[in-house]
Amino acid sequence: MTAGPAIGARAAGAIEGIELAGASVKRRRRGPGGSLAAWIIFIIGAVYFIVPLIGTFFHSIRTRPDPLLAYKQVLADPKFAVGLGYSFAVGVVTIIVSLIIIVPTAYWVRLRLPRLRPVVEFVTLMPFVVPPVVLVFGLIRTYAAKPFVLTATELGSNFLLVAAYVILSFPYMYRAVDTGLAAIDVRTLTEASQSLGAGWGRILWKVIFPNVRTAIVSGAFLTLAIVVGEYTIANFLARTQAFGPYLSQLGQNQPYQPAAVSLISFGLTWLAMGLIAFTGRGARQRVQVAGAR
């Protein structure tokens, strides 16, 4: 209603006049600083967000006489470096395997098998239906017994861990790659490459992949964030060296170090999300609903 006078003031009925008034509706509806209710809600949210972080920070510097002792101990503990390094490596391998599977699939579905699209989409959404605890339950039942005993060896367990994470990454990766493919003319690019004599491998690697690179960066960082903090699957596959199980163990044994590591973990999540925002440049924020809960 506040927009009324603005419309009537000049050029009554003129299209431009209404458009202009319309544009100002949002700003005029409330006072200059926003309504009181909006501020109250925002402040409650901000307090709830920040207090646990501040609490954790103060807990991490409770050590006396040296308030930074917990951080020094953590950084000197080889398990911390091993855990972070191991989980990071698993994350990178997960991303590579996931891309090797998803990029050709999404490309092929767009180019040649559009009718298969709902099926592929359904499969990539399955990790939302099968929670990690159920997925790892099934993996153990399947691969801890004959004929494929994978959990008996380190290599086999690591392989299963990556496989589980690749499955978890499918929803984000597929959507990220598919969005990227939607923005380019897959068919024309393919035909152009073919007429220049390129084979399928060359087309994928030299033409398609570079064109969707920015699109997949967000999927990749999200996968990294999920994998590095993941606890359930790593724990049940007895990957105790992974970051999640390491932090969990630390939380049961040590008073102050886990607070320091939790904060570092929060910082890493922030870093991953920051890189997504930075590389995505205005792209819609992707949301995670499966994984490290």
Place this chain on the structure above:
Amino acid sequence: MLRERGAPSARPARARSGWAWLGVLPFFVFSIAFMFLPIVFLVVGSFQDSADNLTLKNYTDLQTGIIPNAFANSIEISLVTAIGGGIFGLLLAYSVILGGLPRFLRTALMTFSGVASNFAGVPLALAFLFTLGPLGVVSVLLKQELGFNLAGTGFRLTSKIGLELVYMYFQFPLMVLIIAPALDGLKKEWREAAENMGATTSVYWRKVALPILTPSILGTMVLLFGNAFGAQATAFQLTGGTINLVTIVIGAQMRGDVLHNPGLGYAMAMGMVVIMGISIGLYSYLQRRAERWLRS
């Protein structure tokens, strides 16, 4: 000219399309090996007794022991945090998008929501323990400075309400992230049209905006439900496994046969998959309803 236009020689030849499915083979082989096969093994196990005979007893046994309570607790916590987180997330998104707050607060909220919705599991549980646990910074501060004994009120971080408080940390940021585009999608023309016909702000919200947003809101709440229902790490770290949730029981069953019947564990896992399947199905239905109006 005609020949050039009529003969797209680079276009994949129709004759080869019989082999086209080979291109998606790796994807399906991988998905079958590491997702569908494990699920099939769980399904088969859920219909077998300890001597591998076919039985339905595992499913009828879901009504025994701690299992009904585990499902009830999981559903209750997921419902409470989905509805609570959904409402609060909606209000928060509304306050920064339409509530007239300074623009930078919106950017701050969206960034923080992206981080918080991914900050879950072990570190989240620890952060709350160090803040509101028996020796947490805030608990101690309240006691020393204000003489307020948080534990004296009966509040326990390891109880259902404590867990709900912690789950909210990843629940409502998710609501903010998903609902923000829907709020952005409310066209100003709709508001103007309503106002031109004499609608007040409250009438506009009740008759126009909310009905348009309802499928999005409900859909996201359903998603939040599934999000909390499948959570395991946060609850385990927070309570040390003492709270009776479906995911905790399944975890304990994996460590050692706590239910004294492997088949019962598989049946529980199937119960989870069914509930998650229903919620995801409902979510995609509501999402399609939502897109009808919010297609920009």
